[in-house]
Amino acid sequence: MIRLGLCCIFKSEPIKFRRTTAKYLLSLGQRGRAAFLADLCRHNADALYRALQFCAANGIGAFRINSQILPVKTHPEAGYDLDRLPGGDRIVERFKTCGAFSRENGIRTTFHPDQFLVLSSPKADVVRRSVADLEYHAMVAGWVNADAINIHGGGAYGDKATALRRLAAVIEGLDRDIRDRLTLENDDRVYTPADLVPVCRQTGVPLVYDIHHHRCLPDGNSVERTTEAALSTWNREPLFHISSPLNNKTGPCRPHHDFIDPRDFPDCWRDLDFTLEVEAKAKELAVLQLKRDLNLL
DNA sequence: AGCGGTCAAGTTGAT
């Protein structure tokens, strides 16, 4: 069975997640800031619940939660704790209700922190802040029943082998509640599946295989072979990514298309049991379209 | 009501 996943937001369904910036928060007084944040975080917890309901009602088996669900959470000056906000305990309860809904309805939830989270950096402070960001993700993941916090390998700094050794060492030092959820994804500029699989084997962290990135940044291995290697790293339902490039299909990596061209879905995935996150600008419309195109209805 | 400038953070590679 193939479970298709929706990434973060909706195209036409009126479910919106709110955001803010550190700059704006710092322009507010202490009381105003706490009230503003409580309102925003409460809104996002409610929006997440509605997002999961939409997925359950429409046969979408997975939902990627935007890392900004609690925006600016780990910022050095503007960061905050929910339990210090007015009504913060009820906001946490609301997130836990999302987790219960996820469990009861079999909707998988995941996170994909953005490019600023880098565990391979030679700069200790970058790694320290990245780990702090992972702690935030793991905390929310525990509430909402997310079993994947998916990151890229980061930079190469002119020496991939050394950077990958740093990456593995940092992963091995992470707390279990992070490490048990962490996944590594091949990217389109630096780290291929062939680069990451050894780190996955060493650390027990699974590989999220992004086939579009693999086509942009090949490593000499076929899709079939890479699929097998990726599957072998998983101790739970595997998670892969698909997207279609916006313009012509050859040449360097292009931005995402509105929809998925079903020809980009490889034959060798047809009979697997896994989650496939759909990275397409038309969001839920693209997920539902791909379901039809693959006869998964 | 509509629109434009802005937004925490890292790294790479084009200029």
Add this chain to the structure above:
DNA sequence: ATCAACTTGACCGCT
């Protein structure tokens, strides 16, 4: 040395 691209909005604040 500088800066856009990653992804891509959503927000505030001004008109």
